Amino acid sequence: MIEINNLVKRHGTRNVVDDISFTAQPGRVTGFLGPNGAGKSSTLRILLGLDKATSGTALINGSAYRSMHNPLRTVGAMLDGPGANKGHTAKAHLTWIAQSNGIPLSRISEVLAKTGLSDASRTRIGGFSLGMGQRLGIAAALLGDPEILVLDEPTNGLDPDGIRWIRRFLRSMAEDGKTVLVSSHLMGEMEETADDFVVIARGLVVAQGAGDEVRGNHCNLETAFFALTEGQTEYLSGRIDGAEQA
Numbered sequence: 001m002i003e004i005n006n007l008v009k010r011h012g013t014r015n016v017v018d019d020i021s022f023t024a025q026p027g028r029v030t031g032f033l034g035p036n037g038a039g040k041s042s043t044l045r046i047l048l049g050l051d052k053a054t055s056g057t058a059l060i061n062g063s064a065y066r067s068m069h070n071p072l073r074t075v076g077a078m079l080d081g082p083g084a085n086k087g088h089t090a091k092a093h094l095t096w097i098a099q100s101n102g103i104p105l106s107r108i109s110e111v112l113a114k115t116g117l118s119d120a121s122r123t124r125i126g127g128f129s130l131g132m133g134q135r136l137g138i139a140a141a142l143l144g145d146p147e148i149l150v151l152d153e154p155t156n157g158l159d160p161d162g163i164r165w166i167r168r169f170l171r172s173m174a175e176d177g178k179t180v181l182v183s184s185h186l187m188g189e190m191e192e193t194a195d196d197f198v199v200i201a202r203g204l205v206v207a208q209g210a211g212d213e214v215r216g217n218h219c220n221l222e223t224a225f226f227a228l229t230e231g232q233t234e235y236l237s238g239r240i241d242g243a244e245q246a
């Protein structure tokens with residue numbers, strides 16, 4: 001389980017994450033939604049030990065990521081795509097990660113098969129399509145057979161087929177009992193994928209709960225999302241680095 005408790009992240013005078021609390025439960029896909037600049041990546045970076053909170057906690061099965069002995073066996077993550085050396089093959093990339101984390105090399109063929117990359121295992125990553133790159137990032141996240149998956153905007157830039165693949169993959173992970181936390185700025189994309197939703201805007205939770213709760217009186221989740229986040233996208237409001245446009 002993932003527990004975010006009163007999380008605050010301040011940059012300069014501005015709280016980019018402003019007292020956020022939510023949980024992501026096993027056996028469910030939790031959609032973490034918000035417009036550009038809402039604070040999704042900032043929250044996930046703290047959860048994964050890549051950044052420090054100003055206050056509050058972000059815990060994975062009750063522990064902070066940085067205090068975990070072998071985190072890849074508990075939580076698999078993909079932030080900012082696969083993060084791989086383009087000159088390496090998929091297999092070499094996964095071998096490096098497995099070896100540096102004490103994961104048996106037998107897992108490599110398993111995760112390549114699970115992500116549909118078996119035939120591309122000896123292809124250089126520089127020749128991968130965007131969708132293949134996302135699958136490779138997910139394959140790396142799965143190496144430690146973690147019970148928790150955290151993916152930051154995995155469908156960004158993908159074609160409809162790629163989006164459908166990610167959707168089915170996330171559902172299958174939840175059906176296997178895993179805790180899946182996935183961020184997106186597109187509610188339409190998450191509507192059929194997520195069981196629970198956390199909607200944030202400008203660092204604040206504006207709605208959370210199952211689909212029906214977040215939908216409220218709106219005709220669908222996407223309409224609810226626009227109503228909840230209207231005018232909150234920072235480039236529309238002109239708010240940059242804490243300065244409100246005059």
Ligand SMILES: Nc1ncnc2c1ncn2[C@@H]1O[C@H](COP(=O)(O)OP(=O)(O)OP(=O)(O)O)[C@@H](O)[C@H]1O
Pocket residue numbers: 011016034035036037038039040041042043185234241
């Ligand atoms: N190191 C930093 N210094 C100053 N401001 C930062 C820093 N990192 C993030 N921010 C600001 O924090 C805010 C939230 O950014 P964040 O990347 O968490 O949003 P997001 O919801 O992931 O957006 P997107 O969908 O565009 O990725 C933005 O205004 C961003 O400019």
